[in-house]
Amino acid sequence: MNLRGPLVEVGEPREVETRYGERSLAEVTLRPERGTADPVTVTLWGKWTHAAEHAEPGMDLLVTDVDESEYKGETTYATGKESFVVVEPDFLVDVTDIRSWVQCSRMYYLNKLSGIPLNYPVVKGTIVHDVFGDLLRGRDLDSSIDERIEERGLELGLLGREVEEVADEVRRNAAAIEGWLSQGVLTDEDEWRSEYTLISPTFGIKGRADALRRGSPVELKTGKNLKRDPRFQDKIQAAAYALILDERGVPVDTGTLLYTKNTTLDRTEESGDLSPAKDFSIGRGLLEFVVRTRNEIAAMEHDVSVPTGYESNSKCQYCFEKDTCMVVSGRLGQESKAGAIGNPVSEDEREYFDRFYRAIEEERRAVHDEYRKLWDQTAEERADDDRAIIGLEPLGREERPDGTWELRAKKTDDAVSKLREGDVALASDGHPVEGHAELARIVELGEEVVVTTDEPVPLRRLDVYPSELTVDRLLTALHDAILKGSPDRKDVLFDRRAPDFSDRSAETTYIDNNEAQDEAVSLAIDADDLALIHGPPGTGKTYTIARTIRALVEDGNRVLLSAFTNRAVDNALEALRDQGFESIVRVGTESGVREDMLDVRLSRSGDPNTLASALHDAPVVAATTATCGSRVMREQSFDVALVDEASQLTEPGTLAAANLADRFVLVGDHKQLPPVVRAENDLQTSLFQRLIESHPDASVMLDRQYRMSQRIQAFASAEFYDGALRPATGEVAAQHLRDLGIGVADLPDETADPVSFVDPDGRRVGNTNPVEADRVAEIVAAYEAAGVDADDIGVIAPFRAQVAEISRRTDVTVDTVDRFQGSSKEVIIVSFVATGDLDGPLFEDHRRINVALTRAKKALCLVGDADALESDPFYDRMLQWARR
DNA sequence: TCTCTGCTCAGAGGA
Numbered sequence: 001m002n003l004r005g006p007l008v009e010v011g012e013p014r015e016v017e018t019r020y021g022e023r024s025l026a027e028v029t030l031r032p033e034r035g036t037a038d039p040v041t042v043t044l045w046g047k048w049t050h051a052a053e054h055a056e057p058g059m060d061l062l063v064t065d066v067d068e069s070e071y072k073g074e075t076t077y078a079t080g081k082e083s084f085v086v087v088e089p090d091f092l093v094d095v096t097d098i099r100s101w102v103q104c105s106r107m108y109y110l111n112k113l114s115g116i117p118l119n120y121p122v123v124k125g126t127i128v129h130d131v132f133g134d135l136l137r138g139r140d141l142d143s144s145i146d147e148r149i150e151e152r153g154l155e156l157g158l159l160g161r162e163v164e165e166v167a168d169e170v171r172r173n174a175a176a177i178e179g180w181l182s183q184g185v186l187t188d189e190d191e192w193r194s195e196y197t198l199i200s201p202t203f204g205i206k207g208r209a210d211a212l213r214r215g216s217p218v219e220l221k222t223g224k225n226l227k228r229d230p231r232f233q234d235k236i237q238a239a240a241y242a243l244i245l246d247e248r249g250v251p252v253d254t255g256t257l258l259y260t261k262n263t264t265l266d267r268t269e270e271s272g273d274l275s276p277a278k279d280f281s282i283g284r285g286l287l288e289f290v291v292r293t294r295n296e297i298a299a300m301e302h303d304v305s306v307p308t309g310y311e312s313n314s315k316c317q318y319c320f321e322k323d324t325c326m327v328v329s330g331r332l333g334q335e336s337k338a339g340a341i342g343n344p345v346s347e348d349e350r351e352y353f354d355r356f357y358r359a360i361e362e363e364r365r366a367v368h369d370e371y372r373k374l375w376d377q378t379a380e381e382r383a384d385d386d387r388a389i390i391g392l393e394p395l396g397r398e399e400r401p402d403g404t405w406e407l408r409a410k411k412t413d414d415a416v417s418k419l420r421e422g423d424v425a426l427a428s429d430g431h432p433v434e435g436h437a438e439l440a441r442i443v444e445l446g447e448e449v450v451v452t453t454d455e456p457v458p459l460r461r462l463d464v465y466p467s468e469l470t471v472d473r474l475l476t477a478l479h480d481a482i483l484k485g486s487p488d489r490k491d492v493l494f495d496r497r498a499p500d501f502s503d504r505s506a507e508t509t510y511i512d513n514n515e516a517q518d519e520a521v522s523l524a525i526d527a528d529d530l531a532l533i534h535g536p537p538g539t540g541k542t543y544t545i546a547r548t549i550r551a552l553v554e555d556g557n558r559v560l561l562s563a564f565t566n567r568a569v570d571n572a573l574e575a576l577r578d579q580g581f582e583s584i585v586r587v588g589t590e591s592g593v594r595e596d597m598l599d600v601r602l603s604r605s606g607d608p609n610t611l612a613s614a615l616h617d618a619p620v621v622a623a624t625t626a627t628c629g630s631r632v633m634r635e636q637s638f639d640v641a642l643v644d645e646a647s648q649l650t651e652p653g654t655l656a657a658a659n660l661a662d663r664f665v666l667v668g669d670h671k672q673l674p675p676v677v678r679a680e681n682d683l684q685t686s687l688f689q690r691l692i693e694s695h696p697d698a699s700v701m702l703d704r705q706y707r708m709s710q711r712i713q714a715f716a717s718a719e720f721y722d723g724a725l726r727p728a729t730g731e732v733a734a735q736h737l738r739d740l741g742i743g744v745a746d747l748p749d750e751t752a753d754p755v756s757f758v759d760p761d762g763r764r765v766g767n768t769n770p771v772e773a774d775r776v777a778e779i780v781a782a783y784e785a786a787g788v789d790a791d792d793i794g795v796i797a798p799f800r801a802q803v804a805e806i807s808r809r810t811d812v813t814v815d816t817v818d819r820f821q822g823s824s825k826e827v828i829i830v831s832f833v834a835t836g837d838l839d840g841p842l843f844e845d846h847r848r849i850n851v852a853l854t855r856a857k858k859a860l861c862l863v864g865d866a867d868a869l870e871s872d873p874f875y876d877r878m879l880q881w882a883r884r
Numbered sequence: 885t886c887t888c889t890g891c892t893c894a895g896a897g898g899a
Contacts, residue, residue: 094894094895095894095895096894096895096896116895116896116897119897119898120897121896121897121898122895122896122897122898123896123897124896124897125895125896125897126895126896127896128896129895129896195893197893197894206894207894207895208893208894208895210895220896221897222896222897223897223898223899224898224899225899318899319899320897320898320899321898418888418889422892423891423892424891424892424893439892439893439894441892441893465892465893467890467891467892467893467894468893468894469890469891469892469893469894470889470890470891473890473891564889564890565889565890566889566890567889588891589891589892591892592890592891624889624890624891625890626889626890626891627890627891629891630891648889653890673887676887676888676889677888678888766885767885767886798886798887799885799886799887800886800887800888801885816886816887816888817887818887818888818889819887819888840885840886841886841887842886842887845887848887
């Protein structure tokens with residue numbers, strides 16, 4: 001039996017006399033999540049007292065295989081022979097993090113904070129691993145080496161490496177692998193599989209094993225190890241995989257480490273061992289050590305504290321990270337085993353760092369929650385959540401020339417999901433955690449689903465695979481900005497001085513028919529630190545961005561163009577190309593970049609020199625902010641970073657782009673949607689908003705909109721832009737459905753006015769309102785009957801459930817507000833769903849309504865419950881405007 | 885019971 005629940009009391013470990021001699025114990029009290037609500041006390045014996053030393057009340061504790069016994073009429077609980085004690089099991093620790101914590105707790109922290117920069121040993125190690133996987137899948141060595149090196153062309157180029165020298169080195173490593181493999185593989189006794197993704201709900205560990213041989217983990221290390229035994233941290237890494245395999249009912253008693261740099265030349269007195277492979281036994285003790293180490297990490301992360309280095313037996317003497325470690329401690333005023341050097345950053349920077357560090361870690365928890373749903377939710381719940389495609393019928397599998405597999409399956413329903421072609425997903429036999437699952441790349445997602453995997457699996461289910469990548473990149477952006485950022489830049493960010501401007505634009509006119517746009521370009525050109533361009537709906541933001549970039553390049557600047565979404569990056573690029581500017585390099589994944597921009601996309605794969613110079617020499621480089629935090633992009637530097645959709649970015653997200661440049665220009669509208677974050681924290685306010693509020697002088701608002709008729713824009717202008725937003729031309733202001741050939745007489749009375757309100761007298765059911773959905777469909781039909789093209793009509797609803805409800809009744813585009821941001825339609829119908837009152841956070845943020853109301857060009861129809869809308873002053877004003 | 889995009893995934897090493 002397992003016991004699990006939040007700790008209410010944690011006792012001190014103490015020594016007691018037992019009939020087996022002196023033993024240590026600690027008593028902890030937890031409130032079991034299942035069964036009785038009464039707290040129960042569990043005695044932790046021996047080394048499990050370690051958990052009591054690290055855990056605190058409030059943390060979750062899991063004790064597996066509890067010993068239950070009766071003592072004086074009461075049931076008592078204690079750890080038994082088979083027990084494991086897990087602190088905060090929901091916190092998922094990476095196997096590699098356990099490995100680095102074993103090396104040094106401080107190294108774990110440093111790796112997390114600063115990321116691992118682009119360096120040759122790491123890239124080479126990755127290539128050797130890839131080749132290893134290929135060999136296991138029976139691929140020819142030479143072709144594998146050629147292709148795997150080519151795949152890393154960009155990184156190798158940036159590191160100034162030539163293909164031949166890398167190939168030589170990889171070949172030497174591969175020879176060791178091949179020699180060793182041939183001994184086992186040929187006997188037919190070895191059963192191999194490569195790249196195994198493992199997640200453990202019980203132990204809160206996730207990771208990916210290089211390979212399994214007869215069910216035992218094999219880890220490849222391209223470093224040198226001349227000792228007889230494997231390095232301790234390497235053993236721990238393999239043992240962690242063994243622990244997860246054990247949980248899945250596959251007992252593992254050995255592990256193998258393969259040190260590919262060991263050759264016959266390295267024979268020493270001590271080793272006397274020619275083989276690169278070192279087997280070691282994995283006993284209970286090692287597994288317990290893995291869990292205890294993992295517990296230390298989880299406990300520390302629970303209160304977001306910072307390790308000092310004293311947590312582990314590390315010696316700073318030989319550490320490669322010693323200097324970095326001391327600098328970080330010095331700058332952030334942290335206690336550290338290595339000591340500290342350099343000057344601390346200012347008090348407010350320190351406070352900022354801590355605040356955002358916590359906020360980002362909170363987001364990490366949100367990612368962990370997504371993992372938990374993989375095993376907590378049923379398949380049907382996952383599917384309803386759009387996070388899985390279930391009920392797939394396997395159609396076949398085919399081994400590809402490179403030894404990987406292509407799996408096909410048929411969809412049995414037309415359910416939608418978040419999954420898209422090009423995504424990484426978890427392909428499984430129906431059970432993504434306890435069953436057989438493989439990390440897959442989605443190739444095709446139609447009637448038929450096609451994915452590629454390293455090993456075959458019956459494709460019955462496909463799950464979204466959560467990733468901590470974004471969170472990790474926010475952390476490195478924060479690190480780079482505060483610890484490595486120029487003091488001058490930080491003076492502005494921390495409000496110690498106002499942004500400076502020089503008159504570089506002089507009398508130049510950049511845009512001659514729109515004063516605000518022209519002023520915005522000038523401001524960006526003149527900015528010595530930063531410039532802010534505030535672009536309300538339809539004000540020609542993208543055009544202005546393109547003109548600004550051209551002007552910056554003409555002035556001799558190298559420019560980084562960035563935005564949160566791929567869509568925004570590509571839109572801006574499109575505008576730039578429309579203006580005849582083609583000296584662009586787009587960095588991003590093939591599936592992320594829009595098709596018409598693939599011709600300027602920089603491939604990662606190819607000749608190192610060619611790729612590196614293509615990136616280096618480009619006057620304009622475009623990438624999402626997430627990509628700006630990648631190893632490749634962190635090596636780049638720019639004169640100016642221009643960030644679109646900046647009001648939808650968190651501060652660290654914006655900094656990821658700004659960090660790469662001397663100056664930055666942010667474009668956005670803080671009156672529209674804020675950043676999407678799960679937790680309520682500091683990440684909710686964008687840097688754009690903070691700066692525009694503290695430095696209005698550094699901003700220009702584009703005040704003429706080219707989208708909406710006068711009648712439609714009036715409310716948003718008054719409510720959100722102090723009445724400053726106005727139609728760019730008389731034509732824009734006066735546009736009407738009749739321009740599309742639709743007469744008022746063709747429309748029902750209720751929608752005859754360009755802005756109308758309809759109350760269908762429906763009732764909210766959960767997040768839907770079926771009656772309202774019916775009515776919305778009728779209204780759509782009426783517009784269509786009057787002659788409006790279906791492509792010109794859009795429906796917006798606050799909830800996804802209502803979006804689905806309406807979608808079933810019509811063929812026009814129906815979407816949530818969030819997904820509609822950035823686009824527009826001739827006719828927009830908004831479904832409010834709410835009846836009775838406007839309870840719910842969605843209605844509280846009026847910015848969302850601003851977006852919904854400003855998508856329409858010629859006609860806007862609001863559909864909702866008058867009583868509910870009248871109950872709130874803001875919505876009441878909206879109604880008065882609509883009913884005018 | 886709210887909205888939801890990014891990103892190859894995670895791991896690749898140095899003595």
